[in-house]
Amino acid sequence: MQSTATQPPLKNGTRAQLKTLYRLMGECRLCPRECAIxxxxxxxxxxxxxxxxxxxxxxxxFGEEPPISGTRGSGTVFFSNCNMRCVFCQNFPISQMRVGRDMTAAQLAAGMLRLQKEGAHNVNFVTPTHYAAQAAHAVYLARRKGCSLPVVWNTSGYERPETLRLLEGFVDIYLCDYRYATPALAKRYSRAEDYPALIEPVIEEMLRQVGHFSGGRGVIIRHLVMPGHLEETRIILGRIRQRFGPETTVSFMTQYFPAHKASRFSPINRRLTAEEARAALDMLAASGLENGWAQEDDNLASGGEME
Ligand code: SF4
Known part of the structure; x- marks a missing residue:
């Protein structure tokens, strides 16, 4: 990490936060797995x-939500590996087969500056949870060199609020999945039985930091509808509305396809039927949630307010 002695004070994430994030890796408890290695x-x-x-x-x-991709694209940083390791992961070569290469935080910061030069609207850290320290470190270094892009934290939601608190000031947009409401499903597909108990405190911490999505900053909750599990979707939409309010911005996705090991796990070994997709969209319409997008097939089909 570079010295800040001669630098003007940073208005965003601080060096002290970075030190604590790195220290947490010494007995790693960055995420709910709490491996302690x-x-x-x-x-x-x-x-x-x-x-x-x-x-x-x-x-x-260019395939993210409209305000994230904009017209010039979102500057996506695809981290290798993952702390959640879902059986249906669509990015499994990257998330579970270690495709990628090691670099330094300084090299990552240089990549962020390149994205800014190319006109990207933001830096979009995809699956960053296990690299929270390194990602924040790169933001710190890139900002010192003139990077002014908003930072998107694009996460499964399998996070610890304690770690997220250390990211305050580094992140402008939290793009957070709400995957499961039922511990047995979270266990079956992700070996993360505690996910349903943790996800709402996690989103609360995100909202505390950046608020509801507005003017290019805030929280967007993503939900991927799973075949054969529409009841899960109904519960999740109800909980979002009840706990976070009808103004919550939701990105609703019905384009699930069975990837990785999903072929061994009925009923998620197939796409949604047309009836399921229609029923899910009806649930969304009836949920009382006012803001967001519904994403179908491979492209975002509609944007703006959900009415
Ligand atoms: S970030 Fe990785 S090593 Fe650390 S607690 Fe999570 S899964 Fe374990």
Whole structure:
């Protein structure tokens, strides 16, 4: 980490926060897995990640939600590895087969500056949870060199609020999945039985930091509808409305397809039927949630307010 002695004070995330994030890797409890291994000395936990950030790609991407992709694309940083490791992961070569290469936080910061030069609207950290320290470190370094892009934290939601608190000031947009409401499903598909108990405090911490999505800043909750599990969707939409309010911005996705090991897990070994997709969209319409987008097939089909 570079010295701040001669630098003007940072208005955003601080060096002290970074030090604490790195320290947490010494007995890693960055995420709810709480592996308690020393990543600073080469040990690896469930996410199989070391101290260097490992990246599959840094490039502009146009398939995110409309205010994230904009017209010039979102500057996506695809981190390798994952702390959740879902059986249906569509990015499994990157998330579970270690595709990518190790780099330094300074190299990542240089990539962020390149994205800014190319006109990206933001820097979009995809699956960053297990690299929270390294990602925040890169933001710190890039900002010192003139990077002014908003930072998107694009996460499964399998986070610890304690870790997220240390990201305050580094992140402008939280793009957070709400995957499961039922512990048995979270266990079956992600070995993360505690996900349903943790996800709402996690979103609350995100809202505390950046508020509801407005004017290019805030929280967007993503929900992917799973085949055969529409009841899960109904519960999740109800909980979002009840706990976070009808103004919550929701990105609703019905384009699930069975990837990775999903072929072994009925009923998620198929796409949604047309009836399921229609029923899910009806649930969304009846949910009372006012803001967001419904994403169908491969492209975002509609944007703006959900009315
Ligand atoms: S970030 Fe990785 S090593 Fe750390 S607690 Fe989570 S899964 Fe374990």
């Amino acid at each position: 020393n990543r600073l000395h080469g040990a690896q936990g469930v996410c199989r990640s070391g101290v260097r950030p490992r990246l599959a790609s840094i490039t502009r991407h």
